[in-house]
Amino acid sequence: MTADHGESPAGTAGAGTADPTLDAKVAEADVPPEILAQSLGQYMRASWLRIRSGNSGVLPVVLAIVIVAIVFEVITPEHAFLRPSNLVYIFGLSTVYMILAIAETVVLLLAEVDLSVGAVALIGGSIAFKLVQQPGPNWPWWAAVLASLACCAGIGALQGALTALLRIPSFVVTLGGFLLFSGILIVILGGADSTVSLNTAVPNQNVIYDMVQGLITPVIGWVILAVVVVAVGASQWRRSTARRRRGLVAPPLGLTAIRIALVAIVGAAVVIICSVNRGSSLKTVEGIPWVIPIVLVVLGAWTLALQRTRFGRYIYAIGGNQEAARRAGVSLPKIRIWAFALCSATAALGGILLGSFFYGEYSTNTADPGQLVLYTVAAAVIGGVSLFGGRGKAIHGVLGGLLIGGIAYGVSLLNLGSLSTPLQYILPGGVLLVAVLIDAQSRRGAGA
């Protein structure tokens, strides 16, 4: 399981002797463990030290999801929480929080905040729904989606420009944006009581309806899974061998293998769960909802953008220390405006999926923009994104959103009657406070 010593870069001595210093270095310098570790064992030790030093990454939120799943499975009547039908529903319910939390993460990384994501998402959704109406614009679905994303990107760029160029605090700009777009939303919908709904008999409109409601048959699901695993595996493998060949530091081979296996196992679990018939005896409902690959694509795209591009590096640089980033030649206004624009475009997608989740109906009662943004920020922070910039990843938003959705649905399964609604507020609030408390304490313990 140890890496090939012949290919390790010079300067990092053999695994046995350098251990203590290496561990200390990793813990202190916040360096990803794979950069210094030479073997899987070393990697594990380094990761553990990082966690102990308050840099725990996704671990707390994953633990929280496991705990929530176990607790609800035990206490729900008939132990229904982990039934495939419920798991699939929870994913659909959480989608909007996941996507919005990814969007919010981008802005939070800059040490800014966007309070308008909820309103912008609802605007994005209602624009797309309006544009495909048949007596009406009747645009093709892809054009409607693109137009919605573009509109919201424009909104985001505008807010970003006010923040970046005039240096008005983003809190105020997006607070104004929240009020403004909550009003405009009702105008777009055509009045406080109007509803815009999709006609599933029209194929063009049905595509948008199917984004959350539509299913991929189990067979195609397995095929897609195989393609994804092979693609991820090949790219991981190629990258690490390419790095080794060029004499760069690379993760140990064992780790790469474990990662690929993990992707395959999680993927297989998802496909198996989704392939169970969750309909009634009259109607078969099985297969993977389209929304799962959609969320994965968004997650993958944002992970790539943040971790592998210059734009992403600049975002982390500005969030970490904007003055240092400026002196290093980063154009702060440009990056900030782009970040706000892309955040709003991502939010628009979340809004379209939200309407699709509500069976293709959009009205002013679909969601409260203020509530949406509060849950979104909560999801990002519970996932592990820092409010003070520079710390967080797209995956944190997804996991935080899943936790919030899971709690909300779990509570509703409990048949608590009048206690059900209040608990859907109290539990996320409590989880949020505990998450931040742990974060604050662990960082204090690290002496940072």
Place this chain on the structure above:
Amino acid sequence: MTADPGETPAGTGVGTADLTLDAKVATAEVPPELLAQSLGQYMRASWLRVRGGNAGVLPVLLAIAVVAIGFQIANSKFLGAQNLVNLFEQSTIYMLLAIAEIFALLLGEIDLSVGLVMGLSSVVVAELVQPAGANWPWWAAIIAALVASSAFGAIQGTLVARLKMPSFIVTLGGLLILEGVAIIVLGGSLVGIGNGGFINEVYLYNIFWGTFSPVAGWILLVVLVGAAGTGLWLRDARKRHRGLEAAPRSLTAMKIVLMAVAGIAVVAICNVNRAHAGTIEGVPFIIPIVLAVLVASTALLQRTRFGRYVYAIGGNPEAARRAGVRLPVVRTWGFILSGLISGIAGVLFASWQVSLTTNIIKAANSYVLLAVAAAVIGGTSLFGGRGKTIHGVLGGLVIGGIYNGLYLLGVSSQWIDVVVAGVLLAAAVIDVLSRRGAPGRT
């Protein structure tokens, strides 16, 4: 009009020191009355301060004037007695929540929970007076609601101040928890205080909807203006007597006259019969209530050691700490006061709404963003250390005025949000630009 040179402190000759004095005032941000010796000098010094980016309440007063004139032109009922009282009623909650928010903002923190602290307080007070339920006397119910609100503020303040958790997150979690707690206290159903047969409900109802008789209004005005005027005059006289720097006598007189004129205008407007049929006249109780909260909070912030510490922490926490200020204590008290004032708003909210439902409690949340907006429009900084509670009252009046005016014009509610957003952004832009123009600041 010039002050008695015999009593001015040495070193500031009136004639010669003019130019340097003005420059000093503008750069040092000293209140003009501390250095000015005559009314003319005071005016010039104030103008320089405004130009120096320290505009205080001037922009929001201008905004109020624009709102008043604009809507009056569009609808001649806007400045009618009936509508002005209406407008104040609509602004009350914004004003009180903005004052609550300002306690957090001055410390450089934020309190997102004010809307739902108000919600909780309103549900508590309404539930406790129910004859079929707890059946408490109305004053005991109010005290209980205020204690609950302050206690919640204390918990949030402790988490922020002692455990160093960001206030944004603490109060975000707090509002989610409160939303649940308020709905539990409400019991999932409707609770009302509109039953005229129960004396405690009547008292609660009258807190918002009750009025003084016209005669009582005039008496109250005379007492208030008399007391405030005497206090102001005696304070300035005492300062002059001790050789301290004080406002010129003419200025003190002008302040008192202004107070009396404003008071007379308010009482005169409120005493017009504003009912379509029958008689509704007199000063609503909420005017003295808001005034009392404003005066008490202003006195606390401007005249006590606690207030100075709040500004010190907001300006530079590290400097305040090194000067011996106990940050956790002051911060916790800031949040307690924010909770308390939100609780007062809650009592008024219950009285205003008459009956409370789950949906109204949920809607209480939307007040928090408008409260922040009111504070910022009024001229309070989001970054701590700059602002007064009067800003909350004036900002609340702007928002209430916009809501009222547009509603009067038959504009639907979504456009009202749009206009409020525009005003908020304009206030932020003015704030940023005026600070940019100021010397020695960025």
